[in-house]
Amino acid sequence: MLLSVVAGVDGSAESLAAAEWAAREAVRKGRPLLLVHAWSRSPYSLVSVAANTAQRSEAERVLKAAADRLAGACPGLLIQTAQVEGPAITALSRLADGSELLALGRRTQRGLAGLPGGWVARGVISRVKRPVALVRAGEGQERSADVSRSRDxxxxxxxxxxxxxxxxxxxxxxxxxxxxxxxxxxxxxxxxxxxxxxxxxxxxxxxxxxxxxxxxxxxxxxxxxxxxxxxxxxxxxxxxxxxxxxxxxxxxxxxxxxxxxxxxxxxxxxxxxxxxxxxxxxxxxxxxxxxx
The missing domain is CATH 3.40.50.620 (HUPs)
Incomplete structure (x- = not known):
């Protein structure tokens, strides 16, 4: 069974760049691509049904938009999508350890301890045993139409x-x-x-x-x-x-x-x-x- 290249997608420009980078990486490696959106259930019973329904709907929208965008950029690539419940760090770390690699958006503002902004990226890297790619907005697209040739x-x-x-x-x-x-x-x-x-x-x-x-x-x-x-x-x-x-x-x-x-x-x-x-x-x- 081929391991997937996984990309965490939340609709941000950084996550979409990571998804585009991951798609081209999947093409190079001959692997399927798995787009993942993680969300947590509402702890409040009075609003949980409506809140959870809204989160599922938003996750579906974000994943479909990303998948449609990548299908046009990488025709023939097998693209799968998945919603995962639970804290994003835990959910993404679990998927990453069973993947070829995980791609996440990379924010450039300074975070705690001088690390890239974003608790998710920091937390995932601290846990997983597989490579993690960090991609900034604008870095997902190839500099050349030929994805097989790159700079060093x-x-x-x-x-x-x-x-x-x-x-x-x-x-x-x-x-x-x-x-x-x-x-x-x-x-x-x-x-x-x-x-x-x-x-x-x-x-x-x-x-x-x-x-x-x-x-x-x-x-x-x-x-x-x-x-x-x-x-x-x-x-x-x-x-x-x-x-x-x-x-x-x-x-x-x-x-x-x-x-x-x-x-x-x-x-x-x-x-x-x-x-x-x-x-x-x-x-x-x-x-x-x-x-x-």
Whole structure:
């Protein structure tokens, strides 16, 4: 059974952009598309029947409008729709863990803890074990009529904790899009995680740029051998990781970063400053790939 690409739709410009991006992703991957609208039942018995009926009607309208729009843009794509009851974070997280990936709208205003505006996106990313794509309004449409050809995919790597899942995802995206892959590792001097890096023995904080370049090449070797048709540019930069990634991804088609599972609090997602910054400021869609 083919896993679906899932998009959360609430009628906003951001969610429609995410749905359009997800539709083209489903075409590339040969997967069906599932559009989902989540709503919660009214807790007040005197108004619950009318309120719930209105919510179901609105959900049906939003889903139909989105499905009709995407059917015209991606003829032949299998599009399914579903209403799910319950808190949006819980409902979408449950669907995401059984999907190929989940796409959500990305608001750009600053939220709590400097994360993208929107509790739903933050809460879902903190819970799910599948990739989550965040798409801003206007990013869902292809820059070219040919959806098989795109600009480069950018992958950010922390050599202290290289995320195999994110590396695999980025190489596969570059293959499907028939484009290049730019892999970026950046560090500050001294690096913020120097003590942790020494403890796990992957590299010394004072290693020169040449040694870091060699380590990056070694980390990518197996994937480069498995994807010989994907052009790869490796970049090792001294400086703030988020700034380096944002500069490289300014003209990219997609930015991929890893998120370590288990880092959360009562506020939701507890991602690294780098992941938080690129989710907030990147000018292209961002895919957050979880890892243990």
């Amino acid at each position: 995919v950018v992958l950010g790597i922390d050599l202290g904790h290289p995320c195999a899942e994110a590396i695999d995802f980025a190489f596969e995206e570059a293959r499907l899009r028939r484009c290049g892959l730019r892999v970026v590792h950046a560090w500050c001097d001294p690096p913020p995680t120097a003590g942790e890096a020494r403890a796990i023995g992957l590299f010394e904080a004072d290693r020169p740029e040449e040694e870091r370049s060699g380590l990056l090449t070694a980390v990518l070797k197996m994937r480069r051998d498995a994807y010989p048709d994907v052009p790869v540019i490796e970049s090792v930069r001294r400086g703030k990781a988020s700034s380096s990634l944002l500069r490289v991804a300014a003209g990219a088609d997609l930015l991929v970063v890893g998120h370590r599972l288990g880092k959360q609090s009562h506020l939701g997602l507890h991602s690294s400053p780098t992941a938080s910054a690129v989710m907030r400021h990147a000018r292209c869609p961002v895919v957050v790939v979880p890892y243990s």
